[in-house]
Structure formats: structure tokens, C-alpha cells
Amino acid sequence: MPRKTDIASSHPEAVETTLTHTGRTPDDHFGFVNTPVYRGSTVLFKNLAALESEQQPYVYGRAGNPTTRQVEEIVTELEGAHDTQLVPSGLAAITVALLSCLSTGDEVLITDSAYNPTRNFALQFLSRMGITHRFYDPRIGAGIADIIGENTRAIFTESPGSVTFEIQDLPAIAAVARPRGIKVLIDNTWATPLFHSPLKLGADIVIHTATKMFVGHSDAFGGTISANAESWPDVARTRALLGFFTGGDEAFLIARGLRTLAVRMKEHEQRALEMAKWLEGHPAVKRVIHPALPSHPDHAIFKRDFSGSGSLFAAILHPQSHDNLAAFLDNMQLFGMGYSWGGYESLCIPSNPTRIRTAVPWAEDGTLIRLHIGFEGMGDLKRDLEAGLDRYLGK
Numbered sequence: 498m499p500r501k502t503d504i505a506s507s508h509p510e511a512v513e514t515t516l517t518h519t520g521r522t523p524d525d526h527f528g529f530v531n532t533p534v535y536r537g538s539t540v541l542f543k544n545l546a547a548l549e550s551e552q553q554p555y556v557y558g559r560a561g562n563p564t565t566r567q568v569e570e571i572v573t574e575l576e577g578a579h580d581t582q583l584v585p586s587g588l589a590a591i592t593v594a595l596l597s598c599l600s601t602g603d604e605v606l607i608t609d610s611a612y613n614p615t616r617n618f619a620l621q622f623l624s625r626m627g628i629t630h631r632f633y634d635p636r637i638g639a640g641i642a643d644i645i646g647e648n649t650r651a652i653f654t655e656s657p658g659s660v661t662f663e664i665q666d667l668p669a670i671a672a673v674a675r676p677r678g679i680k681v682l683i684d685n686t687w688a689t690p691l692f693h694s695p696l697k698l699g700a701d702i703v704i705h706t707a708t709k710m711f712v713g714h715s716d717a718f719g720g721t722i723s724a725n726a727e728s729w730p731d732v733a734r735t736r737a738l739l740g741f742f743t744g745g746d747e748a749f750l751i752a753r754g755l756r757t758l759a760v761r762m763k764e765h766e767q768r769a770l771e772m773a774k775w776l777e778g779h780p781a782v783k784r785v786i787h788p789a790l791p792s793h794p795d796h797a798i799f800k801r802d803f804s805g806s807g808s809l810f811a812a813i814l815h816p817q818s819h820d821n822l823a824a825f826l827d828n829m830q831l832f833g834m835g836y837s838w839g840g841y842e843s844l845c846i847p848s849n850p851t852r853i854r855t856a857v858p859w860a861e862d863g864t865l866i867r868l869h870i871g872f873e874g875m876g877d878l879k880r881d882l883e884a885g886l887d888r889y890l891g892k
């Protein structure tokens with residue numbers, strides 16, 4: 498058995514072991530199990546030789562500290578990446594990753610199923626820098642070859658999309674992109690590194706919103722960018738040039754969340770699946786969109802590329818009046834209505850993809866609701882939803 502401090506370099510087989518041991522060095526902290534919160538800007542050098550050697554692991558707080566570094570070590574190990582950069586939010590991970598591989602005159606192809614702020618970044622920021630974008634059908638797969646242009650430098654994927662849950666054929670997209678020198682980026686927030694390993698499937702850069710499953714308690718923000726060796730220097734440089742810094746307090750909460758990620762994900766997976774199956778039989782429900790259900794249109798790709806499923810899925814309800822929708826959502830006892838997800842508490846929120854989609858217009862009748870299944874009693878959650886759906890049906 499390697500010493501705890503050697504675990505990161507010994508590549509343990511089980512993710513559970515990585516999650517519990519990687520990034521912790523109790524010997525450096527008087528034996529305390531967890532790496533404490535480091536708060537600090539100035540880091541002192543013992544002497545001129547130490548200053549000039551540039552060998553000190555930490556030289557200035559903005560570049561990281563032991564609390565932020567442990568998060569990067571854990572995620573690097575989980576993703577099988579060259580290295581990982583912690584940034585202040587999921588959206589910052591997306592913007593830094595995109596800026597790391599795009600310059601004026603370049604084009605980025607973005608999945609039509611992307612998280613809406615990702616789209617807005619292309620529309621309102623990249624465009625100002627002379628970086629163009631096109632949105633593409635999330636189910637395009639190898640067909641991406643037909644839309645790649647002379648200036649295409651990056652393909653942004655999100656699989657599954659976090660509102661509409663299309664699974665992208667990442668290996669097919671990467672097989673087209675790689676020989677052309679085009680970078681493939683993925684927002685892997687839904688599956689976490691436990692259930693989907695995009696670098697092994699050909700992606701170059703993997704983004705996580707740590708705010709969601711890593712933190713797991715709806716009480717902190719963060720994002721991670723993990724890259725292969727080729728893409729890493731640009732990611733690290735871009736983060737440094739932009740001056741993003743994640744504080745030790747946030748990093749501590751992310752690390753604490755990660756320690757229990759495996760047990761939480763197993764529990765979320767089982768509960769979300771149980772709820773999705775239960776909803777499939779409900780008269781108010783037109784269809785459930787959950788990649789792990791055989792009814793999902795991309796289920797075959799899901800089974801091929803993912804080893805498990807997350808807490809989040811959607812259901813399309815048969816059309817009803819807006820008043821009925823309000824009666825449903827305004828009177829929920831346990832399900833909260835709010836953005837974000839990944840905490841211990843269940844959430845239910847309506848979303849309208851019609852207003853967002855452009856490459857493949859969303860034409861489906863009915864109301865999409867997105868559910869995150871937390872850790873309340875399943876019977877209590879079902880009763881809450883059952884009563885809500887009765888109100889929706891005007892009963």
C-alpha cells in the first residue's frame with residue numbers, strides 16, 4: 498500500500514480510493530485529515546536563492562494554494578487528465594476553456610443543447626473579438642465533418658445537454674476533429690468524471706461545474722478545466738492571464754464534497770431513475786427524457802459511453818394552462834424551484850427550449866420540467882409530485 502501522499506502518482510484502480518485519498522497530505526498539516534483552508538496573497542521566500550530558483554511550489558496566492566491544489570489533483574486523477582485548473586465558477590471554466598483555444602478569425606461550433614450562458618458567451622463576447630460561432634444539431638455525430646469550415650478551431654459539446662438531455666456521439670465527433678487539429682471541449686457536469694470519461698473518448702478539454710455535484714450541498718461555487726498534455730499549457734496560461742482566482746474557502750468546500758461524490762452519485766442515480774420510471778406512467782406526463790431509460794432516443798450511445806447516470810432529467814407534460822402550471826409549482830412542499838442543481842435537496846423547474854434553440858428548433862408541444870432528485874424520502878417526494886401533477890391536471 499503506498500503512503501497516502503504517494504497515492505496521486507500511483508494511479509489507484511478505484512475512483513472511491515482516489516476520492517478519499519488523493520490530494521490529502523496529513524503529514525504536512527500536523528496530522529489533520531483534511532487540508533485546511535489556506536487564505537493568502539503574499540507567499541514569503543526564505544532567501545534570495547529560493548526567490549530566484551522559481552522552484553517553490555507556491556509563489557503568490559492568485560496562482561493557487563494547497564487548498565485549491567488538492568481539488569485540481571483529485572479531478573486530474575478522476576479524468577485521467579494531464580492537469581486541471583480550478584476556476585471560480587462553472588461558467589468561468591467554460592469561458593476560460595474557450596478562450597484558451599480561440600483567436601480572432603477562428604470559428605467555434607457549439608451544440609444547440611448547450612447551457613444557455615455558453616451560447617450567450619459566443620453571441621455577446623466571442624463575436625466582439627472576431628471569433629465566429631455556429632450552433633449545430635446535438636445528434637450530428639460524424640456528420641460534423643460536413644459543417645466544419647476553413648476556420649473551425651474548436652467544437653464545444655455538452656453531453657447530455659442539461660435541459661434537453663441529448664447524448665452526443667463524442668467518439669465520432671472527436672474522430673473527425675482530431676486529424677484536422679480541431680479541439681473538442683465538453684461540459685461533463687451531468688455525468689461527473691465517475692460516469693463519463695471524455696478524454697478517453699477523444700476530447701481534449703473537460704469542463705465541470707464544481708458548483709453542482711462536486712460541492713453537493715448548494716453552498717459554494719467553482720469550476721474545473723481538465724486538459725490533455727497538448728491543450729494544458731494554453732488552459733493554464735489563459736487562466737493566469739485573465740487573473741481568475743478561487744479562494745481557499747470555496748476550494749475547501751469543493752474538496753469536502755468530492756470526498757463523498759461516489760456514494761452520493763450512486764444514490765442520486767438510483768433515485769432519479771426510480772422517479773423517472775414512476776413519472777413515465779403518470780397521466781400528466783407526455784414523455785420522460787432520461788438517457789438511462791430505453792425510451793430515450795440516444796439510449797444506445799448512452800449505454801456505450803457512460804457507466805452511470807446523474808440526478809437530473811426532464812419530463813414533458815401534456816399542455817395545460819399557465820394557471821395550472823403555477824398551481825403545480827407554487828404549492829410544492831418539498832421540491833424547490835430554483836436554478837443550479839446537485840445539492841442534497843430536490844428541485845423542479847420549468848424550462849422553455851423553444852426560446853433558446855436555433856440549429857434544431859424545439860417544436861415539441863407541452864411543458865418541459867427539469868427535476869433534480871435529492872435525498873428526501875422517495876415516498877414523500879412522490880406524494881409531493883403526485884399532488885402537484887393533480888393540481889396541474891386541474892383535479
Ligand SMILES: *Cc1c(COP(=O)(O)O)cnc(C)c1O
Pocket residue numbers: 586587588589612655659684686687706707708709718719720837
Ligand atoms: C450550472 C451549470 C453551469 C454553470 O455553472 P456556475 O457555477 O453556475 O457558473 C455550466 N454548465 C452546466 C451544464 C451547468 O448545469
